[in-house]
Amino acid sequence: MKTILFITAMLLSCSIYSQEEKENEEKNQENTRETTQMVYICNSMSSKRYHYKKDCSGLKNCRDSIVKISLKKAKYSFGRTICGFETHRESSSSRDN
Helix, strand or coil: CHHHHHHHHHHHHHHHHHHHHHHHHHHHHHHHHHHHCEEEEECCCCCCEEECCCCCHHHCCCCCCEEEEEHHHHHHHCCCEECHHHHHHHHHHHHHC
16 A cells, blocks of 8 residues: 555656646746847837837837847836737747747
């Protein structure tokens, strides 16, 4: 009986460890993507979005310069969120991974 409990406990702990490893790997991949993925922002104080394409419809009203920066910087340094015209692109790319 002790052997069965021991084996069950070992299998359960291996399963939990495996799940944690998978979650850590997914976080690392997301962080790498954010660091290397380049996006465009309008360099104005009122701008709130980032864009994957320089010719995005959301950038047509930009009255300042358009700047190419990393996705991570756009999100965390500038507080930008994804443009509404491009939300489908981000959700489909996260499904691909």
